[in-house]
Amino acid sequence: MIQQLRISSIAKAIAVFTAILACAASPGARAQGMSAAEWDKIVAAAKKEGKVVFYTATVVPVMQRIKAEFEKVYPEISLEWIRFPSGPLMAKVDQERKAGVTSVDVVSSTEVGWFEDRLKEGTLVRPVGPDAAKFPEKFLVRGAIPILSIDALVIMVNTNLVKTPITGHADLLRPEFKGKIATLDLLSTTVIAFNNWLEDSNGAGYLDRLAAQKLTLYTSTVGGGQSLAAGEFAVATFINAGAAVPLVQSGAPVKIVYPKPGFGFGYGAGIVSWAGNPNAAKVFMNFMMGPRGQQAWNGNNDSASPLPNIPGSLDSSALQLADLAKFPPQVAKPFTARWNKLFK
Numbered sequence: 001m002i003q004q005l006r007i008s009s010i011a012k013a014i015a016v017f018t019a020i021l022a023c024a025a026s027p028g029a030r031a032q033g034m035s036a037a038e039w040d041k042i043v044a045a046a047k048k049e050g051k052v053v054f055y056t057a058t059v060v061p062v063m064q065r066i067k068a069e070f071e072k073v074y075p076e077i078s079l080e081w082i083r084f085p086s087g088p089l090m091a092k093v094d095q096e097r098k099a100g101v102t103s104v105d106v107v108s109s110t111e112v113g114w115f116e117d118r119l120k121e122g123t124l125v126r127p128v129g130p131d132a133a134k135f136p137e138k139f140l141v142r143g144a145i146p147i148l149s150i151d152a153l154v155i156m157v158n159t160n161l162v163k164t165p166i167t168g169h170a171d172l173l174r175p176e177f178k179g180k181i182a183t184l185d186l187l188s189t190t191v192i193a194f195n196n197w198l199e200d201s202n203g204a205g206y207l208d209r210l211a212a213q214k215l216t217l218y219t220s221t222v223g224g225g226q227s228l229a230a231g232e233f234a235v236a237t238f239i240n241a242g243a244a245v246p247l248v249q250s251g252a253p254v255k256i257v258y259p260k261p262g263f264g265f266g267y268g269a270g271i272v273s274w275a276g277n278p279n280a281a282k283v284f285m286n287f288m289m290g291p292r293g294q295q296a297w298n299g300n301n302d303s304a305s306p307l308p309n310i311p312g313s314l315d316s317s318a319l320q321l322a323d324l325a326k327f328p329p330q331v332a333k334p335f336t337a338r339w340n341k342l343f344k
Helices: 010-024 036-049 060-073 086-098 112-121 168-173 189-204 208-210 221-229 241-249 278-288 291-298 327-344
Strands: 050-058 078-083 106-109 145-158 181-184 216-218 235-240 254-257 261-273 320-321
Touching: 010 254, 036 050, 050 254, 050 278, 060 086, 060 235, 060 241, 060 278, 060 291, 078 261, 086 106, 106 112, 106 189, 106 278, 112 145, 112 261, 145 216, 145 221, 145 278, 145 291, 145 320, 145 327, 168 235, 181 221, 189 208, 189 261, 208 327, 216 221, 221 235, 221 241, 235 241, 241 254, 254 291, 278 291
Parallel strands: 050 078, 050 106, 181 216, 181 235, 261 320
Antiparallel strands: 106 261, 145 235, 145 254, 145 261
């Protein structure tokens, strides 16, 4: 299935990607409303700052690729990063801000509403730079919050424990899976949106029937995937492809199932106004909004890029994207109460 989601001709895509890089690197590249000289000043100041601190909800293999590529382009700027699931991550950022701590420069999370709130209060810095100026408007929330990656949510099975193929979420109701399924705890708005989509896609009462299967709950998709590979349960749902693909590539006894229709979510990003390295933050964000940053994040067949012609990017058009705006507190609260009653 991964092969089916690849760009049809990798060789052609690489040629296009090379051409994009050449254009992006040209001396005449300009950001909207910013001259090349002004951008050069920001880059020079960023090199003096010497580092950028990135808080993210994406998985470790992705961050390892991003760090390696960013420091290759900007060897004078060290990329330091810390990873938490989206809900706890945003709580950490809010706690640090309240305490007056300026540890973080750039944040990326599936909790896009958090970035919108910061934008409204004037504490989110709009991206600038030559690549930021060319980023597609479709993936700029409120014209200021880039969606840097679109992750597919998949089903994973342990091939040692599951012999009859699974094709979608309806199969999770099969009697042989009772007590052998795990899913992510309801830790963020994205998980709420996914569970709501599950019921919409599989019929009223689906969550009740799924809960009757006595699911195990995990708190991290990375940990959930690793537990599945270790044989602690047979099937895992709400595993993002970014956590699943590295396990397949490592030779673990797991298989990825891409349900049809598919469901995915975007990682929003923003520079906080209290950043300790504001110029390095701008340089890093511009890098992530350009082809090299997008290749680093989305070029391993485990997520989809908002930019066209990125080799190894999944096809975002095959996914229904989570619309977190549909789940304000007055909607999320009763849904959470019902879900907790069912699954806990």
